Amino acid sequence: MSDVTSARLTITGLRAGYGAADVLNGIDLTVEPGRLTVLLGPNGAGKSTLLRCVMGLLKPSAGTIELDGTRIDGQSSAKVARAGIALVPEGRRLFGPEPIADNLLIGGWVSGRSKTQLEADRESMYERFPILGRRKKEAAASLSGGEAQMLAIAMALMARPRVLLLDEPSLGLAPKIVSEVMELAVDLARQGVGVLLVEQMVSKALAVADQVAVLGRGEVVASGTPAEVRADTAVAATYLGVAADA
Ligand SMILES: Nc1ncnc2c1ncn2[C@@H]1O[C@H](COP(=O)(O)OP(=O)(O)O)[C@@H](O)[C@H]1O
Ligand SMILES: [Mg+2]
Numbered sequence: 001m002s003d004v005t006s007a008r009l010t011i012t013g014l015r016a017g018y019g020a021a022d023v024l025n026g027i028d029l030t031v032e033p034g035r036l037t038v039l040l041g042p043n044g045a046g047k048s049t050l051l052r053c054v055m056g057l058l059k060p061s062a063g064t065i066e067l068d069g070t071r072i073d074g075q076s077s078a079k080v081a082r083a084g085i086a087l088v089p090e091g092r093r094l095f096g097p098e099p100i101a102d103n104l105l106i107g108g109w110v111s112g113r114s115k116t117q118l119e120a121d122r123e124s125m126y127e128r129f130p131i132l133g134r135r136k137k138e139a140a141a142s143l144s145g146g147e148a149q150m151l152a153i154a155m156a157l158m159a160r161p162r163v164l165l166l167d168e169p170s171l172g173l174a175p176k177i178v179s180e181v182m183e184l185a186v187d188l189a190r191q192g193v194g195v196l197l198v199e200q201m202v203s204k205a206l207a208v209a210d211q212v213a214v215l216g217r218g219e220v221v222a223s224g225t226p227a228e229v230r231a232d233t234a235v236a237a238t239y240l241g242v243a244a245d246a
C-alpha cells in the first residue's frame with residue numbers, strides 16, 4: 001500500500017433518504033488523506049446511509065461528493081470504486097463458501113486490474129494478514145469473527161483505495177480484536193489512505209482519531225479534533241456519554 005495516491009473526500013450539503021423524508025439533511029464532511037476520521041452517532045442517525053451515498057449505492061437528492069475535486073456523486077458504485085473509494089459494509093459480507101483466496105480476488109476485481117496484478121497484491125495481503133495466508137484455501141465462513149473482519153478489510157484493500165470507509169468494523173468483536181482493527185485503521189491512514197471509520201466504541205475511537213464528526217439525526221452536530229469534540233459538553237453528554245465501552 002506504499003503507492004497510495006492521496007485524495008481528499010469532500011462532502012457538501014448532502015441530502016439523501018429512502019422515501020419521502022430525508023435521512024441526511026445537509027451533511028458537510030471532509031476526510032483528509034493520511035488521516036483517520038471517526039464518525040460517531042447513535043443508531044439510526046444516518047451513518048450507514050452516508051457511507052452508502054459516498055460509495056454510490058444510494059443516490060443523494062442534493063449536495064455534492066468530490067474526490068480530489070472531481071464529482072463522484074450520482075455515479076455507479078463500480079465507477080466510485082475505480083475512482084478509489086472502498087467500503088467495508090456493516091456485518092462484514094463475505095462469500096462464505098468460497099476460499100479466502102478467491103474472496104480476496106473478488107475484492108480487487110472492481111478496480112479493473114489484471115489477475116496477475118491482483119495475485120501480486122494478494123501476496124502482500126497474506127504478508128499483512130498472515131492468518132489469511134495460512135488458511136487461504138479454506139472457506140471464508142470458517143474464519144472467526146475477528147478474522148472475518150480482517151478478511152473483509154483485506155478485500156476492500158485489494159481495490160487499492162485512496163479512501164477507505166469502514167462501517168462499524170468492531171461490532172461483536174472481542175476487545176483485543178477491536179484494538180487490532182483500530183490499529184489497522186491508524187496504520188492505513190499513516191500510509192496515506194483517507195480513512196472514515198464509523199464506530200460505536202466511543203472512547204476507543206476517540207483515542208485513535210485524528211478528526212471526529214458526530215452525526216445526530218441526519219446532521220453533523222459536532223466536528224473537530226477529539227479534544228475539541230470532547231470539550232463540547234452538550235455534545236459529549238448527549239452523544240459521547242452513552243459510550244458502549246465507557
Ligand atoms: N433500506 C432502507 N430503507 C428505508 N429506511 C432505511 C433503510 N436503511 C436505513 N433506513 C433508515 O434510515 C435511518 C438511518 O439509518 P442508518 O443510516 O442505517 O443509521 P446508522 O447507520 O447511523 O445507524 C434510520 O431511520 C433507518 O431506519
Ligand atoms: Mg449503521
